[in-house]
Amino acid sequence: MPINLQKAEFILSAASPKDFIRDELPQVAFAGRSNVGKSSVINRLLNRKNLARVGAAPGKTTHINYFNIDRAFYLVDLPGYGYAKVSKGERDRWGKLMESYFADRSQMTLGVMIVDARHKPTADDCTMAKWYRDAGCPVVVVANKLDKLKKSEVEGNLQRIRETLELGEDTPLIPFSAEKGTGKEELLRIILASVKEV
Template sequence: MSVNLQKAAFVRSAAGAADFPRDRLPQIAFAGRSNVGKSSVINRLLNRKNFARVGAAPGKTTHINYFLIDEQFYLVDLPGYGYAKVSQAEKARWGKLMEQWFADNTLMTLGIMIVDARHKPTADDCTMAEWFKGSGRPFAVVANKLDKLKKSETEPNLARIRETLELPSSVKVIPFSAEKGDGKQELLNLILEHAGEFI
């Protein structure tokens, strides 16, 4: 499918199920810990400097943000998780919003979970992976910050991510650098392949 990635527009922030777009366009959902570089990955994909705002303080995105790409599909930015300074009430609100979103299996076309390539996934990452696995929808894991690893560390770290998150072999783990662009084409191809099935 042919898509003009430059034609990207912020559509809305959803605070609850009533706000989720249900216009049958494909929805590609991005999730990740608050400081994992989710906005940077989205910006790199779209070749934009600060399209998805990079927050000054992690954990500030408490809504689900929708970006419409070339009027063909949505990039769905799920709120970051696992940030220590967020209150219990805020965490509960995040959990409720996620439950509402994942409960409706007509929404997500493809899930993209972003983890830090340098570190073993956290307990919160494992919880997020369970959300994706439980959805019954296809998803992939993007191991961001590849540029911070030595070449010799890449394979063992990717294997550790797969093992810790207990990923089935059908789930791709894509080494990625939002900084340098490594992995961008592979991720883009995957997104367009899944979005194209619905268009």
């Protein structure tokens, strides 16, 4: 039975580890810097305008948000990191929440990490990539905002992302445009393959 991505339903916002969903369904966890267009990538994947809220001010996702996709898997939207203009206390709270999520190895089936195709990954991006690696689950890196690059820049930028994040050759790095839909089919194929294996 094909998974109907249109059947996406918001389930809950976890503010602390006791709220985490721990049932048998696979979880695909999305992370990215606050202004990298994570919500836009999620909305593009699911063909929805605003399932994941697209904030004018970066840093709108302050909890771990769970979306149930056709009762087949959870799309888990992790808090954006790195940029949002919030208090240090709030940032520390997000950090602890993320650490708890990553520490529980049973949680994640696939990690989707979103970076900006135009720029070298930041120190925060490198930390995030390490968290994914340490969690021991497969990860795919999505280089969003591809439409903002000249064709001649793409190859070099992707190489720089791969080197900076120390990605193994077996880690997919997908050039993506939430604006135009480039890369969507490839990312969906990887996500659906990962949740069907579980």
